[in-house]
Amino acid sequence: MMKILGIETSCDECSAAVVEDGRTILSNEVATQIELHKPYNGVVPEIASRLHTEWISEVVNRALDAAGVSLDDISGIAVTNRPGLVGSLLVGLNFAKALAYSRDIPFVGIDHIRAHLYAPHLEFDITYPFLGVLVSGGHTVISKVTGFDEMEVMGTTIDDAIGEAFDKIAKHYQMGFPGGVVVDRLAQKGDPDTYRFPDPSLHKGDHQFDVSYSGLKTAVINQSDQFYSGSGEKSLENIAASFQKAAVEILMKRIRKALETTGLTRVVAGGGVAANSLLRSELKSLDAEVIFPSLKLCTDNGAMIAGIGYQYLKAGKRDSYDLQAFPRVEAFKRSYPV
Numbered sequence: 001m002m003k004i005l006g007i008e009t010s011c012d013e014c015s016a017a018v019v020e021d022g023r024t025i026l027s028n029e030v031a032t033q034i035e036l037h038k039p040y041n042g043v044v045p046e047i048a049s050r051l052h053t054e055w056i057s058e059v060v061n062r063a064l065d066a067a068g069v070s071l072d073d074i075s076g077i078a079v080t081n082r083p084g085l086v087g088s089l090l091v092g093l094n095f096a097k098a099l100a101y102s103r104d105i106p107f108v109g110i111d112h113i114r115a116h117l118y119a120p121h122l123e124f125d126i127t128y129p130f131l132g133v134l135v136s137g138g139h140t141v142i143s144k145v146t147g148f149d150e151m152e153v154m155g156t157t158i159d160d161a162i163g164e165a166f167d168k169i170a171k172h173y174q175m176g177f178p179g180g181v182v183v184d185r186l187a188q189k190g191d192p193d194t195y196r197f198p199d200p201s202l203h204k205g206d207h208q209f210d211v212s213y214s215g216l217k218t219a220v221i222n223q224s225d226q227f228y229s230g231s232g233e234k235s236l237e238n239i240a241a242s243f244q245k246a247a248v249e250i251l252m253k254r255i256r257k258a259l260e261t262t263g264l265t266r267v268v269a270g271g272g273v274a275a276n277s278l279l280r281s282e283l284k285s286l287d288a289e290v291i292f293p294s295l296k297l298c299t300d301n302g303a304m305i306a307g308i309g310y311q312y313l314k315a316g317k318r319d320s321y322d323l324q325a326f327p328r329v330e331a332f333k334r335s336y337p338v
């Protein structure tokens with residue numbers, strides 16, 4: 001039995017968890033900073049890193065207490081070191097290094113994107129290969145996943161991430177924060193066919209599975225002249241519903257095509273936007289086995305870090321104390337050029 005402590009501070013959730021053998025969650029403490037970023041309608045990096053510094057020690061202690069363990073029971077420490085806000089990443093990384101050094105516990109740095117795709121393994125028995133759909137505030141990645149560490153990117157965003165589009169539109173129309181959740185809620189009361197928003201064509205060559213959300217975001221924001229002039233439609237619910245329909249359809253088109261091209265029959269979704277109700281129902285309607293984590297494991301959490309960390313540590317991977325934090329990940333290998 002290996003109990004791994006996972007630490008996640010890449011953005012605005014300060015989280016720590018204890019997971020046994022990469023599968024069983026013994027604790028998963030998530031201290032969200034949402035209320036403290038609300039006045040700014042977005043995450044303020046300086047505030048995020050300062051709050052992580054203030055909270056990390058208590059969050060880790062709470063995770064150990066809730067799991068009913070002490071550091072003596074911990075066989076390894078896993079910590080997100082990429083990608084993310086570098087000031088925030090550094091807090092978790094340095095805390096993990098200090099803890100590992102003081103107790104001589106092996107530690108390993110984790111790629112946040114791979115961890116999101118590992119999250120469903122904490123709740124379901126999943127066999128490889130599958131089509132991985134990672135949709136979050138910072139990333140939109142469609143990939144062929146053949147192992148916990150093996151993924152070939154088929155498509156990604158060429159500009160904004162899908163979650164960023166939700167967040168920016170909510171901010172522009174002052175719908176509230178965090179954007180994804182409020183757009184999702186408003187959209188449920190709106191008519192999705194009020195506006196027709198564009199899906200930029202990236203159907204050719206290397207870009208056939210890529211998505212673009214910058215144009216959609218601009219089109220939705222440009223709608224505000226008509227919106228505020230009083231001449232046209234003035235319902236936030238209808239704006240939200242029309243935007244959400246377009247945003248989800250952009251993604252679904254690529255997912256259908258990717259399933260067709262690869263012959264894969266399983267889809268695993270992860271990341272904050274995988275909590276979106278329309279995306280979830282559209283994914284369920286695919287002619288494939290579709291798996292997504294529960295809402296708590298969709299958004300950032302330490303359990304997914306501890307879970308995938310176990311796999312690396314079990315395979316003998318160790319990082320040294322000079323491990324750095326990286327705001328971005330290396331360019332992913334593309335595998336399906338035309």
Ligand code: KG4
Binds near residue numbers: 179
């Ligand atoms: O995975 P996550 O917690 O952090 C990143 O790694 O980025 O994802 C956060 C993103 C935000 O953009 C948030 O607006 C979005 O996930 N999100 C949603 C929903 N819940 C969270 N987007 C659409 N619908 C939702 N229900």
Ligand code: ZN
Binds near residue numbers: 116136299
């Ligand atoms: Zn995330």
